[in-house]
Amino acid sequence: MEISLSRLPKEEQVTLTLGSVFEQRGYRRYQMSNFETYDMYLANKSFLESEGVITFTDASGRLMALKPDVTMSIVKNTKQNDTSNKLYYIESVFRSVEHGSNYREIPQMGVEYIGAKSAYAEAEVAELAVRSLEAISKDCILNISHMGFITGLLNSMNIPDDLRGDIVKSISGKNEHGVIAAASAAGCTEQQVQTLSGLVQLSGRFKSTLKKAENLVENDEMKTSLAALKSLYLALCEAKADDNVRLDFSIINDLDYYNGLIFRGYVKGVPHCVLSGGRYDKLMRRFSKPQCAVGFALYLDELGRAYADKRQYDVDTLLLYNENALSQTVMTAVQYLMKTVPSVRAETQLPQNLRFRRLLVLNEDGTVTEKEVVKC
Amino acid sequence: MLNIALPKGRLGDKVYDLFSSIGYDCAAIKEDNRKLVFENEKNGVRYLLVKPSDVAIYVEHGAADIGVVGKDTLLETTPDVYELLDLGLGKCRLAVAAKNGWQEDLSLPLRVATKYPHVAKAYYDAQSRQIEIIKLNGSIELAPILGLSDVIVDIVETGTTLKENDLSVFADVVPSSARLIANKASYQFNANEINTICSRIKEKL
Numbered sequence: 415m416e417i418s419l420s421r422l423p424k425e426e427q428v429t430l431t432l433g434s435v436f437e438q439r440g441y442r443r444y445q446m447s448n449f450e451t452y453d454m455y456l457a458n459k460s461f462l463e464s465e466g467v468i469t470f471t472d473a474s475g476r477l478m479a480l481k482p483d484v485t486m487s488i489v490k491n492t493k494q495n496d497t498s499n500k501l502y503y504i505e506s507v508f509r510s511v512e513h514g515s516n517y518r519e520i521p522q523m524g525v526e527y528i529g530a531k532s533a534y535a536e537a538e539v540a541e542l543a544v545r546s547l548e549a550i551s552k553d554c555i556l557n558i559s560h561m562g563f564i565t566g567l568l569n570s571m572n573i574p575d576d577l578r579g580d581i582v583k584s585i586s587g588k589n590e591h592g593v594i595a596a597a598s599a600a601g602c603t604e605q606q607v608q609t610l611s612g613l614v615q616l617s618g619r620f621k622s623t624l625k626k627a628e629n630l631v632e633n634d635e636m637k638t639s640l641a642a643l644k645s646l647y648l649a650l651c652e653a654k655a656d657d658n659v660r661l662d663f664s665i666i667n668d669l670d671y672y673n674g675l676i677f678r679g680y681v682k683g684v685p686h687c688v689l690s691g692g693r694y695d696k697l698m699r700r701f702s703k704p705q706c707a708v709g710f711a712l713y714l715d716e717l718g719r720a721y722a723d724k725r726q727y728d729v730d731t732l733l734l735y736n737e738n739a740l741s742q743t744v745m746t747a748v749q750y751l752m753k754t755v756p757s758v759r760a761e762t763q764l765p766q767n768l769r770f771r772r773l774l775v776l777n778e779d780g781t782v783t784e785k786e787v788v789k790c
Numbered sequence: 791m792l793n794i795a796l797p798k799g800r801l802g803d804k805v806y807d808l809f810s811s812i813g814y815d816c817a818a819i820k821e822d823n824r825k826l827v828f829e830n831e832k833n834g835v836r837y838l839l840v841k842p843s844d845v846a847i848y849v850e851h852g853a854a855d856i857g858v859v860g861k862d863t864l865l866e867t868t869p870d871v872y873e874l875l876d877l878g879l880g881k882c883r884l885a886v887a888a889k890n891g892w893q894e895d896l897s898l899p900l901r902v903a904t905k906y907p908h909v910a911k912a913y914y915d916a917q918s919r920q921i922e923i924i925k926l927n928g929s930i931e932l933a934p935i936l937g938l939s940d941v942i943v944d945i946v947e948t949g950t951t952l953k954e955n956d957l958s959v960f961a962d963v964v965p966s967s968a969r970l971i972a973n974k975a976s977y978q979f980n981a982n983e984i985n986t987i988c989s990r991i992k993e994k995l
Contacts, residue, residue: 589873685852
């Protein structure tokens with residue numbers, strides 16, 4: 415039987431489409447339990463998107479958590495000698511919001527490439543990120559940056575670690591005046607302040623932005639990161655996945671967990687980012703794992719609203735039959751109709767609040783008569 | 791069509807004049823009526839007049855693409871938005887004020903009345919000072935007069951209200967002014983237009 419994706423809710427369409435895309439590239443499905451011990455999340459709190467973890471005590475008195483994140487569990491369960499593991503997951507994550515007064519279940523999908531060391535590995539995950547956004551909408555944008563560029567720049571300016579926070583926060587808020595204030599407070603020279611505040615504007619089409627960034631290079635760290643971005647872009651062009659890709663140096667993930675490439679994805683109609691990820695070798699080290707890793711997560715919770723079903727009818731054809739009719743007769747009619755119309759619903763009475771395009775009445779002799787639908 | 795959330799009131803009027811001077815005029819907004827949405831299809835712009843403290847909420851949730859809001863509100867609610875420009879309008883500061891001649895008793899927790907509980911908490915946390923917050927929604931100046939609190943943390947523009955209520959500024963917390971903010975997703979899809987607005991406004995400032 416052929417399955418029509420278009421009749422499913424958006425979130426399910428995306429999940430099914432991407433599941434097969436990931437499988438096609440040799441990624442295997444990873445399934446996990448809904449519960450983990452709380453200490454793991456506590457120790458790595460700033461890796462989590464939000465702080466609201468929902469906790470409970472289990473029978474033996476251990477504090478447990480409803481998983482707020484999948485990546486960490488995958489990292490934890492990675493074997494030391496695993497050279498390469500390509501995984502994808504379709505899971506729900508749980509968060510408490512508004513200071514614990516509300517709970518949310520967020521459907522999430524993601525890709526984790528454990529052992530991703532090569533330049534191609536990064537390009538492959540970036541391409542899958544583009545495909546993921548495209549599966550939601552053609553109107554999408556994937557912002558890419560490289561953590562090495564910003565850390566390299568801050569290193570070249572000898573800005574101490576504890577003063578970096580405010581500068582980084584302002585850069586990621588595209589807050590030029592904030593960068594100027596924070597950098598001046600950190601004792602930067604005028605030239606350095608100007609360079610840092612210029613970073614805010616450093617976003618847009620990949621090629622031209624990369625060229626502008628090349629003028630800022632101060633050390634090898636920055637040079638290497640731009641070279642990595644360039645090779646990534648060429649690979650994405652090869653896959654014809656470059657159209658919706660932008661370079662944006664204002665995106666910065668947590669410096670304690672991410673290094674290298676980072677992504678942030680948006681689709682039209684959803685007011686916040688729906689995809690985020692990058693290279694998280696530092697998270698792997700925190701769990702004492704020797705491998706490198708790249709991955710991303712896709713948040714599917716707002717898709718239902720943004721791409722609400724605008725169908726005019728709940729069902730194409732409504733077939734009314736007499737309660738006493740032979741079931742065989744009704745079945746024959748239903749089977750016949752299914753071959754010709756997209757959907758059929760058989761009822762003995764007109765259901766309330768059901769929108770249908772056509773009303774058919776099944777006669778005793780097995781024939782059907784079309785009735786005019788009275789619109790109210 | 792670009793949706794712009796403006797704070798109702800004096801600041802909103804000033805900001806509208808600024809937008810109108812760079813070519814985003816919408817004459818209907820000047821008419822005296824109770825409408826909240828004003829559109830100029832020709833300019834591709836729609837203004838939404840909302841409560842000043844709600845501007846950031848409209849922008850964060852994407853109901854408005856950009857908006858203008860005081861830094862004081864941004865500090866208090868920390869919405870996930872881009873803060874693109876300091877417009878330099880509506881300049882004021884958040885400050886600690888107390889009754890004239892008030893002396894701080896360091897042996898007791900400080901009672902702080904404020905509309906800005908997060909800002910107040912962060913300010914006193916940084917000094918390791920224990921406080922009790924009394925969240926009020928208006929007429930904050932009353933609190934120390936009636937002994938409801940020791941001090942208030944509130945915005946001070948000229949200081950007239952404080953003076954008339956026999957209060958004075960005890961310490962400055964942080965300066966504030968109007969900021970142009972943008973929804974992070976809308977920005978991606980309207981980057982050119984929003985950047986143009988920013989650079990034109992910059993020329994005017």
